[in-house]
Amino acid sequence: MQAQTYLHFNGNCEEAMTFYADVLGGEITQQMTFSDAPESSLTFPEEVMDLIMHSTLVAGDLVIMASDYLNQKEEFNSGNNFAVSINSFDEDEAVTVFNGLSEGGIIFMPFEEAFWGGKFGMLRDKYGVQWMVSLLDESHA
Known part of the structure; x- marks a missing residue:
């Protein structure tokens, strides 16, 4: 069993994951925006289409996954719970x-x-x- 971390960001996921890849000596192996989702999937608001829907960073045995936060029921809360x-x-x-x-x-x-x-x-x-x-x-x- 492996533990992986999934991070949410408030519109700056791409910038953060690029920073982490540089610091940790890793590479972003997968990254897609909300506009990359198939048309048959959920409908997303136009203002989030260029934000990151999913990103995976691999640095040795470390895997970090992330996305920009999209939740209409709850406000974004920056990283204080992990x-x-x-x-x-x-x-x-x-x-x-x-x-x-x-x-x-x-x-x-x-x-x-x-x-x-x-x-x-x-x-x-x-x-x-x-x-x-x-x-x-x-x-x-």
């Missing part, structure tokens, strides 16, 4: 990811030694998504 957790055994990689994601964001916990071993840091990026980055020590292998 965090994406990234684990690495490579310190350079962990530092690069943490520093990249923190650009323009808010660091809640600096990336530093953790009492359980390795290093750990928490942040909210410039898109409102919360991240936890862990450098695992060999006892977690």
Whole structure:
């Protein structure tokens, strides 16, 4: 079983996923707008046709899926109910990811030694998504 994260954005999904692909060294393997949906599917408002209906980012074993938020029953709420957790055994990689994601964001916990071993840091990026980055020590292998 694998855990995958699905993120919703408020009109800037394409920008955010491109940013994540760059920081994480991955690639966007699938991306479609609402206008790409078959005509037989649900009818979407004209103002969302250029927004992202689905995007998939693959970076090694990490898969992140996302879309622009479209829900007429509930307002968009920027990323306060989850965090994406990234684990690495490579310190350079962990530092690069943490520093990249923190650009323009808010660091809640600096990336530093953790009492359980390795290093750990928490942040909210410039898109409102919360991240936890862990450098695992060999006892977690």
